[in-house]
Amino acid sequence: MNCQRAREVFPELLDARTAATAHLDARTHLAGCPDCQRDFATLSRTADALGALPDPAPSPRLRRNFYALLEEEKNSAASVRATVERSRRTSVWRWILAPLAGAALVAGGFFAGQRVAAPAAGYSPALAQTDAASRRELEDLRRKVDTMGQLVGYSLLQQQQRPTNDRLRGVLTSALRADENPDDRVINELISALALDPSVNVRLRALDGLFPHADREVVRAGVLASLPREENPIVQVSMIDFLATARDAEARPALEKLVLNEGADASVRTAARRALAQL
Amino acid sequence: MIAALPEIPVAPVPAVRNVGSRPAAVVNAPAQRSDHALMLAVRDGELDALGELFERHHGRLFGYLAKLTGDRSAAEDITQIVFQRMLKYRHTYRDDGSFTAWMYHLARRCATDHYRKANAAPQATDPADLHDHADEAPHAGHRAAARDDHALLHTALARLDRDDREVLLLARFQELSFAEISGILECSVGAAKVRAHRALRQLRDLYFRLQQEAAD
Incomplete structure (x- = not known):
C-alpha cells in the first residue's frame, strides 16, 4: 500500500467504531512510513481535541418552551379528537333522528290539517259569518270565471278567420258553458257556427252543443234553418236526427223535400224518411 | 417560513441503538423503549413519548447546533423548532426510519432556514435571553486571545465552510454511520x-495554524 491509499483510510482508523476491525494493510504501511505517521498524528490530535470539546448545555428556557409546546399540541390534539368524536356521534344521531323527525313532521301536518279542515259541529257565530261570506265570495268568483269562459268562447267564434282548431275549441267551450248556464248569446253563437262555419267538425260540435237545448224553440228553429243550406251528408243526417229527437213538427216539410230530392245522398234521404216516420 | 417536509429517505437501522451518553442504568432498563419505538408511538398519537425523546436527545442536538452555528441563542431556537417540527410532521415518520437520522435531517433544514433568515434580515439578540444561558463563558474569539485550546478549535471550526463543518460534526460527534450521514446530506456514502x-x-490545518499564530 502506498501513502495515498493509506491516508485515504486514516479517518476510519481514527474512528473508534471502525479502527479495530480492518485496514491491516494501512496499519502496516503506517508502522513503516514516517511521513504518514506525522500526518496521522496531527489528524489524531485534531480529532482528539474535537472530541474533547465540551458540549455546551442549553438554558432551562429550552426545556420550559418544549414542554409548553408539547402541552399545547396535546390540548390541540385532544380538541380535534373531541370534535371528531362529537361529529361522529352527531352523525349517528342524525341518521337515527332525521327519519323520526320527518315522520313526526308529516304526522303533525296531517293532524293540524284535520283540525283546521274538519267540519265544526259547534261553529261560533263569527266563524259561521266568515264561512257564509267566503261562500258568497266563492260563488261570485265562479260566476266571473263562467262569464270569462263565455267571453273567450264568444271571441273565438267571432273570429272565423282563425284556424279551425281555435274555432273548434271555441265551440266546445261555448257548448260546455251553455250546458252549465244557457245564455242566449252563446246559443246564438252555436247556431251561427252550425249554419256558417266552413268546418264540418265545428258544425258537428256546434250541433252537439245544441242538443241539450233542443227543447228551446230558438234552437230548433236555428237547426231547421240550417238544414237546407247544409251540403255535408254527415251533418245533414245529424241535423235530421236532432229534429226527429226534438219532435219538431215544423221540420216535416223540410224533411219531405229531402226525401224527394234525388240529388241528395241516399243516407240523408233514408234518415229523412225515418225522421218523418218518427214525427 | 417553515417549509413542508417530504418523507426523508434514511437507511433502516436496528431498533435499539444510539443511546448516547445516557446513564448505564437507564440504558439497560428492560422496559426501555427505543427511539424508533418512541417516535412511532408519537406518530400514533402518544404525544407524551416525545418528552422522553426530548430528554434523550435535546442536549446532544443543542451541542451540535451550537458548534454548527457558533451561536447559542440560535442553537436553542433551532433545537426548539426541530422538536416543534417533529410534532408537526410526526405523520411523515416512516416505519423503517431511523429517529436520529430523521432528527438531524430536520435539524439541517431548520439550520438552513435559520441561515437564510439571518442573511436576509439580521436581528439583534434580546439581552433578556442571555441571562438564561447556563454557560456564561466569554465568546470563542476572546478565549482564542487567551490562547485557550478549545477556543482555538472553535475558531478553526468557525472558519470551515458550513458544509464541511456540518459533515465533520455529524461524523465525529453524533455517532451516526456514514450510511445515515449520507441520507441526511442526501449524497452517496462514498461522498460523505x-x-x-x-x-x-x-480543520487540522486551520487548528495548527492558529496554534502557531498563538505561540508566536
Whole structure:
C-alpha cells in the first residue's frame, strides 16, 4: 500500500467504531512510513481535541418552551379528537333522528290539517259569518270565471278567420258553458257556427252543443234553418236526427223535400224518411 | 417560513441503538423503549413519548447546533423548532426510519432556514435571553486571545465552510454511520466519507495554524 491509499483510510482508523476491525494493510504501511505517521498524528490530535470539546448545555428556557409546546399540541390534539368524536356521534344521531323527525313532521301536518279542515259541529257565530261570506265570495268568483269562459268562447267564434282548431275549441267551450248556464248569446253563437262555419267538425260540435237545448224553440228553429243550406251528408243526417229527437213538427216539410230530392245522398234521404216516420 | 417536509429517505437501522451518553442504568432498563419505538408511538398519537425523546436527545442536538452555528441563542431556537417540527410532521415518520437520522435531517433544514433568515434580515439578540444561558463563558474569539485550546478549535471550526463543518460534526460527534450521514446530506456514502476526511484535514490545518499564530 502506498501513502495515498493509506491516508485515504486514516479517518476510519481514527474512528473508534471502525479502527479495530480492518485496514491491516494501512496499519502496516503506517508502522513503516514516517511521513504518514506525522500526518496521522496531527489528524489524531485534531480529532482528539474535537472530541474533547465540551458540549455546551442549553438554558432551562429550552426545556420550559418544549414542554409548553408539547402541552399545547396535546390540548390541540385532544380538541380535534373531541370534535371528531362529537361529529361522529352527531352523525349517528342524525341518521337515527332525521327519519323520526320527518315522520313526526308529516304526522303533525296531517293532524293540524284535520283540525283546521274538519267540519265544526259547534261553529261560533263569527266563524259561521266568515264561512257564509267566503261562500258568497266563492260563488261570485265562479260566476266571473263562467262569464270569462263565455267571453273567450264568444271571441273565438267571432273570429272565423282563425284556424279551425281555435274555432273548434271555441265551440266546445261555448257548448260546455251553455250546458252549465244557457245564455242566449252563446246559443246564438252555436247556431251561427252550425249554419256558417266552413268546418264540418265545428258544425258537428256546434250541433252537439245544441242538443241539450233542443227543447228551446230558438234552437230548433236555428237547426231547421240550417238544414237546407247544409251540403255535408254527415251533418245533414245529424241535423235530421236532432229534429226527429226534438219532435219538431215544423221540420216535416223540410224533411219531405229531402226525401224527394234525388240529388241528395241516399243516407240523408233514408234518415229523412225515418225522421218523418218518427214525427 | 417553515417549509413542508417530504418523507426523508434514511437507511433502516436496528431498533435499539444510539443511546448516547445516557446513564448505564437507564440504558439497560428492560422496559426501555427505543427511539424508533418512541417516535412511532408519537406518530400514533402518544404525544407524551416525545418528552422522553426530548430528554434523550435535546442536549446532544443543542451541542451540535451550537458548534454548527457558533451561536447559542440560535442553537436553542433551532433545537426548539426541530422538536416543534417533529410534532408537526410526526405523520411523515416512516416505519423503517431511523429517529436520529430523521432528527438531524430536520435539524439541517431548520439550520438552513435559520441561515437564510439571518442573511436576509439580521436581528439583534434580546439581552433578556442571555441571562438564561447556563454557560456564561466569554465568546470563542476572546478565549482564542487567551490562547485557550478549545477556543482555538472553535475558531478553526468557525472558519470551515458550513458544509464541511456540518459533515465533520455529524461524523465525529453524533455517532451516526456514514450510511445515515449520507441520507441526511442526501449524497452517496462514498461522498460523505470523502467530505468528512477533507473537512478533518482542513480543520487540522486551520487548528495548527492558529496554534502557531498563538505561540508566536
